[in-house]
Amino acid sequence: MLTRTTWMRLCVLTLVMALVIQLSGGISTAEAAAKSKSLNDFDVVVIGSELQGVLLAKAAKENGLNVIILDPRSKAGGELIQGQMLVLDPVNDNKGRSLIQGEIKSLFNGYNAGTIRKLSSFESYYKRLIKDIPIKNSIVIESVEIDTKDADKSVKSLTYRAKDGSKYTITSEYWVENTDFNVLTSKLGGTRISGMEVISKVNKPDYMAATYVLKFKNISWGKLHQKVLEDYPLANVRKKYGANTYVDWNFATGFSNLTFDYKPQNSQLMLRGLNATYQKDGEVIINALLIYDVDPSDPKSVANAVKKGKEEAPHVLKYLRKHIPGFEKAELNGFPEYLYIRDYNRYETKYVLDYPDLMSNTMFWDNVTIGGYPVDLQATRKVKKGVGYGKPDKYGIPLRSFQLKSYNNVVVAGKNVGATIKAYGSARIMATTALAGQTIGIIMGRELQNNKRLSELTKADFQRIHKYLEKDYKIVLNR
Template sequence: MKKLLYLILLSLSFFITMQGTFAEDYDYDVIVVGGEPEGVAAAVSAARNGAKTLLIEERKNLGGLFTYGHLNYLDLSMDQHKQWINQGIFKEWHDKIGAPIAFDVKEAEQAFSEMVEGEANLTLLMETTVKKAVKSGSALEAIKVKTPSGERTYTAKRFIDSTADADLAALAGVPYYLGQEDIGKRGQFMSATIVMLFENVDWDRVTKAAQLGVLEGAEQYKNVIWGFSGTIRQYKPVEEKTRLRGLNISRQKDGLVAINALQIFGVDPFDEKSIEVGLERGKRETYHILEFLQRELPGFEKATIAAFPEELYIRESRHIKAEYQLSIVDVWENRDQWDAIALGSYPVDVQASNKGEGELVVVNPVQYAIPFRSIVPLEVDRLLVASKASGYSSLAAGSARVVPTGVSVAEAAGTAAALSIEKNEEFRDLSKNKKFIEELQTVLKDQGALLYPFDLSYPYEGEWFYPALRELMVLGVVEASYDNDFNPDKQMSVNEFTKLIADSLSRSNQKEYDKFAKRVHEEVRDSKYDKKVTKRKAEKLISSIPKVGDKWNEIFKNEEYEVHFSQSPYITKAEGYYIIATLLNK
């Protein structure tokens, strides 16, 4: 009996020893999931700061959207001093490929590989899919993955999710919303795109056509041309749920010409069948677009389709909920943040979610800061989310989603992960620790990141109608475009006023919108939509909303109305913003 007990204890001791060996062989300080540009930056940053790091990617190559979607046209932007706003690791990679606006995809992929291979602390695991997140309480402790050699479990002290769709965060139980749910557009996502690839294009002739105003002309800088907005009106799509917008054209060194312009609507980013259908629809439409370009755009007469990307460019999927949700107001008001880890300044470009919508350039900021709190997800510890799915509102993501900004954010995530291990403190606690944030900012600046405090003004600051305008901006029902002009003094048309009420109600109070939609038609059918809206007409439209009735004087005729509204019978946009925001509050 004693001998049997001895053997059992010996076996148990051996098992525990083997388990310890397994942990020693496969445990990491930091695991980064996602081989997108953001994932590469996060992993390289963590490794350089002393963390034993594992980078996991489910594809065969690094680069994600750049490599598989052939999106080779960079959304670069500058700060208030005309410096490139995204530096550090992004600049390092960008310099490797010659610092163009548009790059050769193979060169980009090679540069990512070189950066990863150059880090002794960094291990790369390709063709590996995360199947399960393992937690202890709220803390993420391990992931179960499927590799080419079988299923494995990897443990780490910290994790970073840099997948495009926040896949690891979702598996771990981080709360999130889909697409534009946060502004009342349930089930709606920005359009997807297939990048069209052509060869045998006469670049010189295309350049000359841009200068001569063909298809309303275009702008050019080195190997990129953007414009030809005449295509929007002249081209008629053949495939359903597709639309062509102005052309963003790039030329690689090997002569391959890529065009980012074809929008594909109705793609569910979580349904493989829907994605495949969207991709095939885009391929078919590309042939019709080629015929159009051969007829209408000099330089494309002999063009042929060179190939098709392997993947769609999907702009939007999940938005995780974080300790701080970066808002459109933060972007518009050019706000600094006490815990800034990166700067952004790209215009808020919200692509249409269906063919009935136009593109929405909400605002064009000077610059704004992205806080550390926006990459610290709610409810799950030891995890950061550094990708276009980070803690941004869907409107703020219209700017913050661009890759250069994402790479800067991801570099900060990698650095923060290494520092948090060194201090043995949780991300959530550190997100409230000003001393830690100052240390993190110092390290990032030493690594080349562009970070500094700033205090900038913004248009309409202090104007009487600004609080109302801000409320409508948060709903995404108004836009200022690239020149940041909401035209407050311009008179509003019946169509504009009616649409603004309808859009505001549909996004904030669907029940009241349904009632309004049924009754408003009879109120506007006798009016020309482009006719200026009078105060009397506005009152009648507002009164058609149930529960408002004849309360116009009670709701709107206050001191602010009397002081700021003009004596004109017509309503300006500023007055319209005030009326509708007041209506929403009531």
């Protein structure tokens, strides 16, 4: 037991040491407290590691904000890396001019040039984006504290459980929903935007099918290309193989006359027309095996769908060997760990983009991205072959379509965009929502320097914002 004298000497020694540390430039008690606080206070918290939110996080960090990514999934990368959805869709206006801008353009440039085709090159690209951004995987949101004192609510803090079971409460200026199953926004009491039930005419929520991406090797792409060329002109090709059939030295689409005759082993699956990319060295990746009724918020549903996709793959292989030129000696080339989720619950935003906005080429005062992809709604159990509603020329999507309704500090990223189901058929495309992610991240950082929040921005502000986006980032959004 310490004597009173020894205890007093220890107290004096502790005070002296603290004073010495402070005078010598070390960490003071106040500084230590501030540092401890900063570990739990952020400018931007991104929930989920899908590419679009990662681009937002990167842009925000580059513009001076304190950013963290909290990922409910066990591994980072989402559909792009874990789902290996490496088949990229271009976005063009009706004159064939690319509408892809910003950071995502470097990915598409590499993809089109053939230098970014295989998983390893996509992983390198993704790792570059997340460099220096802290990511915590396998988190579980325990609770969300909501401030209701203003007309628009705000998320004040969030408590999550880490992988090791520890609990943390954090605060942030902005919160970004970046998962494919709305792990944050589903807890905030918003109104769900009607989904495919509007098209399928069923009396319950309905969703476009997910995809299990198929990977093959030992493909003779040259033979596939040559055999299709022999059937030209293109009208004859499409009569033989199906609408939208096309093959060049890098990409192939269509063949629906053949694929729709495939009989899957499981009624939850369907093989639609091929959307294939040649990855070089005889390797091909195909986005075509649809899986109905996947609930991305339920790990068991996802695991079951992945299992069924793996079990179906050898049967698809056998069928393609028999029916698709160049696939005679094909072999399976591994399996993704996850799925490509096209569609799940989305919640109302401050402006819900509508189909007439697309088809009338609407440009908004607060544009944060430009779209132009065809209105493409994929299959459900009832809408067996999907449905299209035309090709818009060029349209804008406003910041308001990425701001959760009734909240002043919640942003939705990627396929969570606020759009009616027909508008969503075009607006959901990755290149379009990726540009929005980067743009919103830039605006967050630069406008906070002026003490302006997203919810406070006016038409006059956006005239200024569009100017610096064009001047400093070559992102053109107002014409």
